[in-house]
Amino acid sequence: MEYLRLLRRGPVLMLWVARSLSVLGDRLHTVAVMWSVWAGTGSASLMGLVAILESAPYVVLGAAGRRVVARFASYGALARVDAARAAVATALPFLWSPDAPGTAVVFAGVLTLGTLGALFDPNLEALLPTLVEPGRVQPVTGLFDLTSRIARTTGHACAAVLLLVFSKVELFAFVGASFAVSAAALAAMARRHDPVAPSAPGGRPPAARAPELLRAHPRVGLGILAHGALPFTAAATTVAMPALLAARHGAGAGVYGLITAAVGVGALIGNPVAGVWRPRAWLLVCCGAWATDGVATACMGLTEHVSVLELLSVLVGLAAPLGTVTLRARLGVFPPAERLRLMSVEHTAARAGSVTAILLLPPLADLSPPGAFVTAGAVVTALAAGAALLSRPLARGGGAHRAVPGARSADARPTTGCFPAGGERSGDGPAGAPGHRQQA
Helix, strand or coil: HHHHHCCCCCHHHHHHHHHHCCCCCCHHHHHHHHHHHHHHHHCHHHHHHHHHHHHHHHHHHHHCCHHHHHHCCCHHHHHHHHHHHHHHHHHHHCCCCHHHHHHHHHHHHHHHHHHHHHHHHHHHHHHHHHHCHHHHCCCCCCCHHHHHHHHHHHHHHHHHHHHHHHCCCHHHHHHHHHHHHHHHHHHHHHHHCCCCCCCCCCCCCCCCHHHHHHCCCCCHHHHHHHCCCCHHHHHHHHHHHHHHHHHHHHCCHHHHHHHHHHHHHHHHHHHHHHHHCCCCCHHHHHHHHHHHHHHHHHHHCCCCCHHHHHHHHHHHHHHHHHHHHHHHHHHHCCCCHHHHHHHHHHHHHHHHHHHHHHHHHHHHHHHHHHHHHHHHHHHHHHHHHHHHHHHHHHHHHHHCCCCCCCCCCHHHHEEEEECCCCCCCCCCCCCCCCCCCCCC
């Protein structure tokens, strides 16, 4: 299997370990903080505020912090970010108390960790293509997407178990240890594999501007916009699912566990397919996958049968990674500065969608659980279908690559890390696309 062959490479294995532990620590921390807030205040609204504070820095830095994010485009810088996350996570339980000042300190810690995560995530994903030849950008993207999905699920499960066995201080110590080991792995990567970033005047990496990039590559912008709505279906299948099961099916935690497992099974099927499939019409594949996710989510709110609900959950799990891996693999073939900026914009869109879904879906689920599912599915399907329809005239009229002011050209074939990022040019970027010319 391609994923196993990639893991035989030392740099890929090292970064895979770092990424797995970093995501695991992030999920452990989120569950631990939410549980601590609930136990200390009994307020569900404050739990929602935790989720918003965690996502807000991604939106702010993605929209207005391109130069700040670009300063962390190396393994050494990311090692320092994870070391800082380890320190903050370990200190949080000692600052926590049930009174208002203690709660405010925890919220400040969540915001700090969210800011560090917003610096970490797009930079790490922008470094992935430097580990492999251009023809293997898609598989390495799929490998790390699968890693993140498994680590997120494992993190939630581990946190639930650890909360039963260990104290709050000990649980946060596990969180800090995950970040600390990740920082050590990244520091080891920095000593041997840190890429040399292209320099702008003053010795700093150039920070490409998002508007120029998206105007030059409009189909990439459409893909990012459609992908930004995907958190609506994710929120429906997590936040609104218990209410739907109780109201429509008279079911409880056991069936909820089966539904969650079914989504995971679908992801385990869909992700490896996405990792080896190199579609020519990449945006249509993304939009088709996300539209399938949206339709399946809407149907969840309408079905009367638990067995059908489980089959739809498998379909949702299968479709989501197919679109996400394909989009991120497409972003991965851009030159370094452009790639980082587009990765940051993609994270901004996804987190903005997540915050919007958190604000809108829980109140809607209280009023009508089926309505929450239908609304979430309709939003995702509409944006995916709109992006697919708009991609056709763009493909006919604007196939040539347009230069972005101040950005490196694909023809320069810049070297990043161990392998060059060059390749054939496509309608949506300097694609080191795996060996073929892209067509819409």
